[in-house]
Amino acid sequence: MRVPAVNPSGVHFLRDRTVIAGLLRSARPDAGDLVLELGAGPGVLTAALAGTGARVVAVERDAAFAARLRRRFAHRPVTVVQDDLRRVRLPRRPFAVVANLPFATGTATLRRLLGDPGLRLRGADLLVEWGFARRLTRPVPRDAETAGWAARYQLRIARRVPPAAFSPAPRVAAAHLVVRPRELDRRTLPVLRALLADAYRRPAAPLTAVLAAHVPGGRAHRLARSTGIAPPVLAGAVPAAAWAELAAAVVVAEPAARARSIS
Numbered sequence: 001m002r003v004p005a006v007n008p009s010g011v012h013f014l015r016d017r018t019v020i021a022g023l024l025r026s027a028r029p030d031a032g033d034l035v036l037e038l039g040a041g042p043g044v045l046t047a048a049l050a051g052t053g054a055r056v057v058a059v060e061r062d063a064a065f066a067a068r069l070r071r072r073f074a075h076r077p078v079t080v081v082q083d084d085l086r087r088v089r090l091p092r093r094p095f096a097v098v099a100n101l102p103f104a105t106g107t108a109t110l111r112r113l114l115g116d117p118g119l120r121l122r123g124a125d126l127l128v129e130w131g132f133a134r135r136l137t138r139p140v141p142r143d144a145e146t147a148g149w150a151a152r153y154q155l156r157i158a159r160r161v162p163p164a165a166f167s168p169a170p171r172v173a174a175a176h177l178v179v180r181p182r183e184l185d186r187r188t189l190p191v192l193r194a195l196l197a198d199a200y201r202r203p204a205a206p207l208t209a210v211l212a213a214h215v216p217g218g219r220a221h222r223l224a225r226s227t228g229i230a231p232p233v234l235a236g237a238v239p240a241a242a243w244a245e246l247a248a249a250v251v252v253a254e255p256a257a258r259a260r261s262i263s
């Protein structure tokens, strides 16, 4: 297999069939589903995805790999897009992502996929650097951006993928990261954003103080309890999943909070 002359950290080709099978078992694409593969390389994963009957869009920056992919999949439902995955136009239709990401692009990719409320992402099954996956799946995220991703999407590690699963073997292990959208009413999104911005600005404040800024004072305690949180709890100690429930509860309890959060 031709490895680019410059092999920047993160460019490691999958060679373990059980890892590929695990990605497909988890993603379960149906025939006709739109699946985006980011960083397709020589097409090992692309071939497996095409075998499911899904419509695959394979994004690859390297010109030689892109040409090889076009030849290899000329008669399959695979569209090859030679572009940078950090800039490529993302579908507006519902789509899933299955990819062995270059490690160096993890944050940029997650930011694009999970940070844009306009995307209709059905799910993502990604191989990412192990430490990155561990940081993303902490119950209480360290920053508002990650908390926003984890509030809108369930993020979990399906398995640890050892360096030997790749060629050349990376210095560190990878993780199969599973991303699935939570059922969230669109009206909750601006409230969620406002709550998280507030909470991460003053993580040592009581949760009820943060909530009180978004609903009338007396109701903050009741609201916290309605999602199973018994005050006192600090804003910076609230799990990401609870923020999604809190935002939904704020919208139900106080529809006007929406207007306040947006303004």
Ligand SMILES: C[S@@+](CC[C@H](N)C(=O)[O-])C[C@H]1O[C@@H](n2cnc3c(N)ncnc32)[C@H](O)[C@@H]1O
Residues within 6 Å of the ligand: 010, 011, 012, 013, 014, 015, 038, 039, 040, 041, 042, 043, 044, 045, 059, 060, 061, 062, 065, 083, 084, 085, 086, 100, 101, 102, 103, 105
């Ligand atoms: C980790 S390898 C995975 C290749 C293949 N999917 C596999 O699993 O064997 C990443 C691939 O992404 C490509 N790549 C690296 N940076 C990229 C970028 N910014 N945009 C698009 N492709 C990129 C590399 O050329 C390489 O083919």
